[in-house]
Amino acid sequence: MATAPLRVLCLAGSARSGALSVLLRDAAGRIANELGAETSMLDLRALKLPLYDGDHEAAHGVPAGARQLRDTIAAHDALLMVTPEYNGFPTPLVINAFDWLSRLPAAEGTLSGLAVTANKPVALLSSSPGAAGGLRAMNFLRQYLQMAFGMLVVPRQHAVGHANAAFDEHGALKDEKVGQAVHSVVQALLHVAGALRNPG
Numbered sequence: 001m002a003t004a005p006l007r008v009l010c011l012a013g014s015a016r017s018g019a020l021s022v023l024l025r026d027a028a029g030r031i032a033n034e035l036g037a038e039t040s041m042l043d044l045r046a047l048k049l050p051l052y053d054g055d056h057e058a059a060h061g062v063p064a065g066a067r068q069l070r071d072t073i074a075a076h077d078a079l080l081m082v083t084p085e086y087n088g089f090p091t092p093l094v095i096n097a098f099d100w101l102s103r104l105p106a107a108e109g110t111l112s113g114l115a116v117t118a119n120k121p122v123a124l125l126s127s128s129p130g131a132a133g134g135l136r137a138m139n140f141l142r143q144y145l146q147m148a149f150g151m152l153v154v155p156r157q158h159a160v161g162h163a164n165a166a167f168d169e170h171g172a173l174k175d176e177k178v179g180q181a182v183h184s185v186v187q188a189l190l191h192v193a194g195a196l197r198n199p200g
C-alpha cells in the first residue's frame with residue numbers, strides 16, 4: 001500500500017511584501033514538494049493575533065487565531081520555519097503567535113497548544129541581508145521551540161546570508177551551494193518526520 005505524502009507546514013517570520021524569509025520559505029517548500037511531501041503555507045499575520053496581554057486573555061480568552069494555529073499544526077506531520085533576525089532575535093510575529101499558542105488549554109475534544117507541538121519535528125532556516133544570515137535568531141528559535149514547546153528541532157539548519165541577492169526573478173536560489181544546503185535541511189526534516197510516522 002502506498003504511504004500518504006508527509007504534510008509539511010511552512011512558516012515565515014515576516015509577512016511584509018517582498019520578505020526574504022517568505023522567498024526562502026517558498027523555495028524550501030518547493031524542495032519539499034520535489035522530495036514528495038505536501039506543503040501548506042501559513043501566513044502568521046493572517047491569524048490576526050493581538051500582542052500578548054494577560055488582561056486581554058482574562059477578558060476575552062485566547063483568540064481564535066491561536067486555535068487556528070494549533071489545528072493547522074495538528075494537521076501536519078512537520079514544520080519548516082524560516083526566521084528573519086531582529087536585533088539578534090526571532091521576530092515578534094513568530095514569538096507572539098507561539099506565546100498565544102502556549103496559552104491554549106486542553107478542552108473537551110481538543111488538545112492544548114503545547115500538546116500539539118510536543119514531539120512535532122521542525123526544521124529551521126534563517127535569512128538576512130547581512131553576512132551571518134540571521135544565525136543568532138535561528139539559534140534562539142531552536143532553543144525556544146525545543147525548551148518551551150517540546151518540539152524536535154532537527155540538527156541540520158542553514159542561515160542564508162546576503163539574502164537580498166540570493167534569489168533570481170523567479171524566487172529560485174541562485175547559488176548552487178546554498179540550494180544544496182537548504183535541500184539537505186528539508187531532506188533531514190522529511191527523514192525525521194517519516195521515521196516518526198513509521199517507527200521501527
Ligand SMILES: Cc1cc2nc3c(=O)[nH]c(=O)nc-3n(C[C@H](O)[C@H](O)[C@H](O)COP(=O)(O)O)c2cc1C
Pocket residue numbers: 013014015016018019020021022084085086087088089127128129130133134
Ligand atoms: C527591527 C529590526 C532589527 C533588525 N536586526 C537585524 C539583525 O540583528 N541582524 C540582521 O542580520 N538583520 C537585522 N535586520 C535587517 C533584517 O534582516 C531585514 O530587514 C530583513 O529583510 C527582514 O526579513 P524579511 O525580509 O523576511 O522581512 C533588522 C531589521 C529590523 C526591522
